[in-house]
Amino acid sequence: MSRVQASEQCDAVVVGSGPNGLAAAVVLARAGLSVQVHEAQRTIGGGARTLDLGLAPGIVHDICSAVHPMAAASPFFRAFDLAARGVQLNYPDVSYAQPLDGGRAGIAYRDLDDTVDGLGPDGPAWRRLMGPLARHSPAVVDVALFDRRSLPTDLLTAAQFALSMLEQGTRLNGIRWKDEVAPALLMGVAAHSICRLPTLTAAGTALSLGALAHSPGWPLPVGGSQAVIDAMVADLEAHGGTVLTGAEVTSFDQLPKARAYLFDTTPRALARVLGDRLPAAYRRAFDRFRYGNAAAKVDFVLSGPVPWAHPEVGRAGTVHLGGTLAEMSYAEAEVAAGRHAERPMILASDPALFDPGRVVGGLRPFWSYTHVPAGSTVDVGDTVQAQIERFAPGFGDLVVERHTIPAAKMADHNANYVDGDIAAGAMSFWQLFKRPTLRWNPYATGVDGVYLCSGSTPPGPAVHGMCGLNAAQRALRARFGIRSLPSLAPSVDSD
Ligand SMILES: Cc1cc2nc3c(=O)[nH]c(=O)nc-3n(C[C@H](O)[C@H](O)[C@H](O)COP(=O)(O)OP(=O)(O)OC[C@H]3O[C@@H](n4cnc5c(N)ncnc54)[C@H](O)[C@@H]3O)c2cc1C
Incomplete structure (x- = not known):
């Protein structure tokens, strides 16, 4: 951890040390500017921290993000080159899995052929949907991570993506499937958007993450997400x-004098900091910015790997626990209506499967979170444990410790999670573009030299660094007259 005194003056100040704040800071510093990052918490990394929760000696948990398809694929991180900096990304052979009752499961292997073989009657339909996208996964990343102001570069793939989104994001989403396993497998990924299912945004999430699951995969960093932050x-x-x-x-008065300020915060927090400096039009837009449904975190310490009823689920980097498409749609509708689902959507991961160093004294961390209504104060530990037990009988016998954070408390460790919204803004279709305003420069705030660079701006949430990169690029041009981005590649002596 870095602890320094604030200096009186610098070229650029970044508020918040999440992946986007650090991406912005790295770009600005590499352009030759003096950069200071101000972080509210005592630990660096925002939504990509790995911490000792005091549950068992030596056991650390990813308190937010754990699995990193976007960090592996984003233009920022590709240029930054995590591998060359010693960050080892392990790619599970099974990217994600969707257990169902009766010991059945949908399994998304990195290998598309294996996935197709496992999906029985829906295998060919899965290949037709995901095959072309997986083959063009860089173009799919471009569609997922573009700044919503320019055109994606590969328009053919973008058009194919849009058509599939229209199918999977509407009531048409059942037309291609014969069985219930494949649609459940796909909608488990859609549920990452924490919204009603189906929607266009959720379908976009499912198709982009779904394509990446087959090429290149959904990696986990050795040691946890903090490894990514430490490298930055x-x-x-x-x-x-x-x-x-x-x-x-x-x-704003507590910040040192600088020519550019980049806020890795929500629009709401920025409005508070800027006070009367914020022009009325921006204040109205920031007030109208909607926050979404929430997540509650449940971390476990286990005495062994999870005894999934379907053994292949035990090879997955990420497990989506929500049952069938109908069940997940119902659970997400309940959450959107402000009610707790009896059998909620849960995302879970056992990182020690791919990173034996995470096992200490025979114990291992198990990471999970579940969807709940915004602002929920409910301790969902028992509900989550019961839902895991449903697909892994005997799970409860392995639980040594359990640590829960209700949605209403998520902001205590990261102010960007307003009422537990871990996406820093609802993932609705219009808010993909109006994030947080519809203006040509979505990172601008109406105050000279002040920019937003968090997941509340395009392209949105996840650990990809692109909000930070895009905002820094605009600040470099407007405030310092620097028109070309600095190289992000590791310097020869950086190790
Ligand atoms: C439970 C959970 C699971 C997730 N799983 C994944 C996953 O597996 N893969 C993935 O890609 N993404 C995942 N995400 C989402 C991902 O963590 C975020 O989208 C990402 O971290 C956003 O990065 P950011 O830099 O925009 O903001 P953040 O990472 O949220 O960082 C914002 C930083 O700003 C600081 N800050 C805020 N206000 C102030 C202030 N006023 N003064 C000073 N500092 C301030 C905060 O303390 C924080 O450090 C998950 C998130 C959660 C919570």
Whole structure:
């Protein structure tokens, strides 16, 4: 962890050390600017921290993100080159799985052929849907991560993606399937959007993450997500940048004098910090920005691997626990209506399967979160454990410790999670573009030199660094006259 004193003046200040804040800071520092990052928490990394929760000696948990298809594929991280910096990304042979009652499961192997073989009567339909997208996964990443202001580069793949989105994001979503396994498998991925199912946004999430599951895969960093953050901080510091922790920014006056300020925060937090400086039109837009349904975190310490009823589920990096498409649609509708689902959507991962170093003294971390109504104060530990037990009888016998954070408390460790919304803004279709305003420059705030760079801006949530990169690029051009992006590649002596 870096702890430095705030200096009186610098070229650029970044507020918040999540992956987007650090991506912005790295770009600015590499452009030769002096950069200071101010982080409210005592630990660096926002939604990509790996912490000791004090549950068992040596056991660490990813308190937010754990699985990183977007970090593996995004233009920022491809240029930054995590592997060359010693961050080992392990790709499970099974990207994700969807257990169903009766010991059945949908299994998304990295290998498309294996996936197709396992889906029985729906195998050919899965190939027709996912095959072309997986073959063109860089173009799919481009569609998922473009700034919503320019056109994606591969228009043919973009058109194919849009057509599939129209099918899977509407009531047409059942037309291609004969059985219930394949649609459940796909909609488990759609549920990452934490919204009603089906919707266009959720379908977009399912198709982009679904394509990446087959090519290149959904990796987990050895040691946890913090490895990604540590590499970013090392690069920032190597280029003269500093990170000040335990420094919540509540007023603009507390920040040092700088020519650019980039906020890795929600629009709501930025409006509070800027106070009267924020022009009325932006204040109205920021007030109208909608926050979404929430997540509650449940972390376990287990005495062994999960005894999934379907053994192949035990090879998956990510497990989606929600049952059939109908069940997931019902559960997500309940959450959207402000009610707790009896059998909610859960996302889970056992990182030690791919990273034996995570096992300490025979114990292992098990990561999960579930969808709940915004602002929920309910401790969902028992509900989550029961839902896992449903697909893995005997799970409860392995539980050594359990740690829950209700949605209403998620903002205590990251102010961006308003009422537990881990996407920093609802994932509705219009808000993909109106994130947080419809203006040509969505990172601008109406105050000269002040930019938003968090997941509340395009392209949205996940660990990809693109909001930070895009905002920094605009700041470099407008505030410093620097028109070309610096190289992000590791320097020869960076190790
Ligand atoms: C439970 C959970 C599971 C997730 N799983 C995944 C996953 O597996 N894969 C994936 O790609 N994504 C996942 N995500 C989403 C991902 O973590 C976020 O989308 C991503 O971290 C957003 O990055 P960011 O830099 O925009 O913001 P954040 O990572 O949220 O960082 C914002 C930072 O700003 C700081 N901050 C806020 N306000 C202030 C202030 N006023 N002053 C100073 N500092 C401030 C916060 O403390 C925080 O450190 C998950 C999130 C959660 C919560």
